[in-house]
Amino acid sequence: MSDEQYMQLALTEASKAEQAGEVPIGCIIVSQGHIVGRGYNLTETLQDVTAHAEIQAITAASQTLGGKYLSDCTLYVTVEPCVMCAGAIGWAQVSRLVYGADDPKRGYTRFAPQALHPKCQVSAGILAESCRQIVQQFFQKKR
Amino acid sequence: MSDEQYMQLALTEASKAEQAGEVPIGCIIVSQGHIVGRGYNLTETLQDVTAHAEIQAITAASQTLGGKYLSDCTLYVTVEPCVMCAGAIGWAQVSRLVYGADDPKRGYTRFAPQALHPKCQVSAGILAESCRQIVQQFFQKKR
Numbered sequence: 001m002s003d004e005q006y007m008q009l010a011l012t013e014a015s016k017a018e019q020a021g022e023v024p025i026g027c028i029i030v031s032q033g034h035i036v037g038r039g040y041n042l043t044e045t046l047q048d049v050t051a052h053a054e055i056q057a058i059t060a061a062s063q064t065l066g067g068k069y070l071s072d073c074t075l076y077v078t079v080e081p082c083v084m085c086a087g088a089i090g091w092a093q094v095s096r097l098v099y100g101a102d103d104p105k106r107g108y109t110r111f112a113p114q115a116l117h118p119k120c121q122v123s124a125g126i127l128a129e130s131c132r133q134i135v136q137q138f139f140q141k142k143r
Numbered sequence: 144m145s146d147e148q149y150m151q152l153a154l155t156e157a158s159k160a161e162q163a164g165e166v167p168i169g170c171i172i173v174s175q176g177h178i179v180g181r182g183y184n185l186t187e188t189l190q191d192v193t194a195h196a197e198i199q200a201i202t203a204a205s206q207t208l209g210g211k212y213l214s215d216c217t218l219y220v221t222v223e224p225c226v227m228c229a230g231a232i233g234w235a236q237v238s239r240l241v242y243g244a245d246d247p248k249r250g251y252t253r254f255a256p257q258a259l260h261p262k263c264q265v266s267a268g269i270l271a272e273s274c275r276q277i278v279q280q281f282f283q284k285k286r
Contacts, residue, residue, distance in 0.1 A: 047211045048202050049234035050193070059191050068190045083258045084234060087227025091192035112255035115226045 003076070003098055006030055007127045010076045010100070013040040013053065014134055020045055024134045027053035027077040029061040029070065029094075036073065037061030053077060054085035058092050070094045071117075078131040080107035080124070086115035098123045100131025146219070146241055149173055150270045153219040153243070156183040156196065157277055163188055167277045170196035170220040172204040172213065172237075179216065180204030196220060197228035201235050212236045214260075221274040223250035223267070229258035241266045243274025 006028060013026025017040035029037035039056030043049055054077055062068050074096040075089060081099065086108030089097060097120055108115050116122070149171060156169025160183035172180035182199030186192055197220055205211050217239040218232060224242065229251030232240060240263055251258050259265070 043211060047209065048205045049211050050198050050202055050231050055193050059193055062191045068186060068192050082230055083255050084227050084230025087225055087230055088193050091227060111257055112226050114254055
């Protein structure tokens with residue numbers, strides 16, 4: 001499967017967040033062609049700021065793989081990770097990060113550019129327009 | 144109670160981590176004189192990099208208070224938060240952060256100095272020597 005196909009699955013996770021009334025951001029983690037973790041934003045439902053899509057997917061993947069290091073994994077997330085999530089991605093030694101839309105206000109590239117593991121490869125902008133639109137439409141409906 | 148007395152309670156949490164074979168770091172969260180959250184490092188036990196003391200204490204405090212913002216809370220942690228935890232402390236809008244020992248290798252002041260909420264007040268170095276020693280002794284025993 002291509003990066004675009006995996007990102008489409010992350011968008012499916014984002015849709016689940018939207019249905020739960022949450023800012024629609026979704027994440028999947030892939031190891032050797034298998035999905036080992038999924039997550040979507042649940043900060044309102046759980047009333048917990050740490051319940052970002054990436055944090056939940058990392059916890060799930062660690063559970064699936066039976067270890068805390070995700071060094072042969074690719075993490076796909078619809079929006080650029082924040083500082084907290086980039087820190088978690090760094091601790092987990094995720095070897096590749098793929099994200100969709102930029103987040104100039106909260107994204108790690110602005111606030112913590114060295115948060116990831118030094119060997120982590122990053123691809124940005126995959127299905128960026130779809131990833132941006134689902135968030136934008138969520139906030140438009142809220143107004 | 145003074146900052147030193149609260150930090151002593153965070154050190155008690157750190158001791159629990161040590162007893163579990165974990166890097167001994169502990170955290171408590173205080174709101175209006177009441178302890179509303181506690182946590183200690185459990186990354187090995189849970190095999191989950193996100194199981195830092197602060198993350199667990201934030202989740203606990205949110206549960207106790209019934210809301211995700213901890214804007215009238217002080218977070219005490221024995222070691223300077225990492226990027227991940229500083230990001231979480233920022234999202235939770237914690238109004239005051241008190242930490243013991245510096246962490247020049249992984250601390251947020253080096254890698255993400257703007258991660259906290261702009262209004263968050265920070266006090267560093269409270270019982271720093273005790274907070275540093277418990278970690279140092281843990282690693283000495285491991286060798």
